[in-house]
Amino acid sequence: MTAAFLTVGDELLIGQTVNTNAAWLAARFNAEGVDVVRMETVGDDAGAIAAALARALEAADIVVMTGGLGPTRDDITKRTVADALGLRLVRDEGVIRDVEAYFARRGRPMDPVNLPIGDVPEGFEVLPNPVGTAPGLWGEVTDSAGRPRVVVMMPGVPYEMKQITETAVEPRLAARRDGVVLHRTLLTAGEGETMIAERLGDLDDLLGDALTLAFLPELGTVRLRITAKGADRAAAEAALDRAEGLMRERLGHRVAGEGTDTLEQALGRALVEKGLTLAVAESCTGGAVAARLTAVAGASRYFLGGVVAYSNEAKEALLGVPHDLLEEHGAVSEPVARAMAEGARRAFGTDLAVATTGVAGPTGGSEEKPVGTVWIAVADAAGTRAACLRFTNDRTLNIGLAASVAMNHVRLSLDPVSTVG
């Protein structure tokens, strides 16, 4: 079963809104075994919508449209779909009653401007909207070439679309499904796409005929996603098991997590499992390590805090870095990185601490320490290890990469067989 998404809304074409609906829906449809083959976005224009609908009907068994179902004059999705399919719009009194009840719950009468919300292309099923006014619509139709097609329309408001998908669309998809589409995802850290590809070796051998592999590089991590499609779930799972096993074997400690894990989630889980606590001492990353660690819900179980020591005075006063060390080696140096990590571990009383000090740029570099030079140190009960990295000329990138590498070094410190640097 295949699906094509069609998103309607001028706000997307001017960049005012990020289309998060498409990714959310795609994940849900894939999990239901539906292959999403294309996504298209057009403006609130009947001609553009009609042309896009024709392309979507050509491309896939199921066309999912979001946006343009409200009563305002730029909401023309329903009329355009009805015209394209040669269907009349019929006023559904049940929908009108639901909209009236929606306004009554808010202590207001329904303004007649909302009446078009009740218009339904004939033969379409109404999918109730438990959190808004415009319902979803599900139509099993025949396209101009005589093929059976499903057309689904939902409001563009994300939480309304999600509710309708979960309560009404997914059960209907499950009932129509044949075959499976399964994914297995590994998160790797510490090496780039090219090195990871090299370690994986012969991909034809790894994947066989049954699987495909995608490399998804992010900041300091590469996500590897293997996909199996087929009629037989057990065979697909077996092929995925085999490939995942080989990948884990070939990549070793470079595998940091799986599924939708971020590096900070994977690190957090590892810290919880081992019952260890962490603090940070940040100079060049300026709080980015702490911010990423605390973006994870429940981070307070293992993250006690951090010092952003942007000035030398702060490195001395809050982290106890000796003045002489800063004088002799400069703030961007191995001894200072080590002293910062040890200082944070002491100040917060944690099992581990990680420190960053470097030249984020765009200025401040020297011949000896060019922009992109970053020292990272991890202190724990076994001692302190430090590594020097050379990143890029871009400040944002340097901060992001240094934060990822810092977290990855903490992760590697937790595993006695892996080595840092």
Added chain:
Amino acid sequence: MTAAFLTVGDELLIGQTVNTNAAWLAARFNAEGVDVVRMETVGDDAGAIAAALARALEAADIVVMTGGLGPTRDDITKRTVADALGLRLVRDEGVIRDVEAYFARRGRPMDPVNLPIGDVPEGFEVLPNPVGTAPGLWGEVTDSAGRPRVVVMMPGVPYEMKQITETAVEPRLAARRDGVVLHRTLLTAGEGETMIAERLGDLDDLLGDALTLAFLPELGTVRLRITAKGADRAAAEAALDRAEGLMRERLGHRVAGEGTDTLEQALGRALVEKGLTLAVAESCTGGAVAARLTAVAGASRYFLGGVVAYSNEAKEALLGVPHDLLEEHGAVSEPVARAMAEGARRAFGTDLAVATTGVAGPTGGSEEKPVGTVWIAVADAAGTRAACLRFTNDRTLNIGLAASVAMNHVRLSLDPVSTVG
């Protein structure tokens, strides 16, 4: 001039990645006076890419493709475009040298697996990638119907795509434009879109016939962009001057910056102008305020550092928050917020300090202090002010909003006529 976007990547079709590139690019192209007429996403499949390219060439003057330019085997955009346009791929030695230099800066030789990065459809211009390996490509071509078209290809990695757009694509768009498209942008902070719209009053009067206004809400800020299109630059500038003057008058201290300013850039500039220094004490924002402040190049001129005090012990030890205060009022309280701000100001010896303490969620809320409750305090020579905010149930959103509000309260503290809260 019209543009169609074509995004390539299986990761989008399975919902692993949200297509933020499309919205970013759309905003930039609109700002250059280019109308974006459609956006399409297809997988890493030559047939699908070729069909989508044909549709895009049909729809618009400029086709912008992102994704699928790397050396791994799922990266097939370039070959497909070359085949579709009847062009050979020619190895560009300049690109290869750039890629070699990229690896050399990282102390590694270039693996030959990267050589295909140098393949360029004949006649296409190379748009250098300052932060990655695969360059952008700009081709002025003729489609199958004999119409002049521009095809642009860029990597899908957002920061690479953005760099190439800013340095190479936007200047080329500006050069092709006829007439002027001028913008004036104001950054507002502290109030939502609805309140700002209300303060602006009658938009027909504000804008006249010559201008359009876009509201671009972000986290805790709303950007207002007025646009003038026309043949006459002087008339456009005059209309913009008038509207900007009226907007500044009606919005007062809610105007935090202009142009592409972020709140943190605007705040940084104000601190530099007044010669003041800032420190932060963060609990619920977990480093997000420091990270955003230090994302600005040159932040070390006014930002001395911060403490992320995630645990109560850290609030006591590093910020000197009295134990009794924490016991009596809890960490999420006005007295603790005040003590944190004052403690950070003392610890870093700064002119100003700002503190955040709240319930970011998703758990940890209570009847009295539900998820989304955040106290923010600003301490300076004149004393300490605190405010309580109620945000949402979403952790990410709460952290982002609290960080924005914290910075905005510092900004308002710098201006003796404005008031906080």
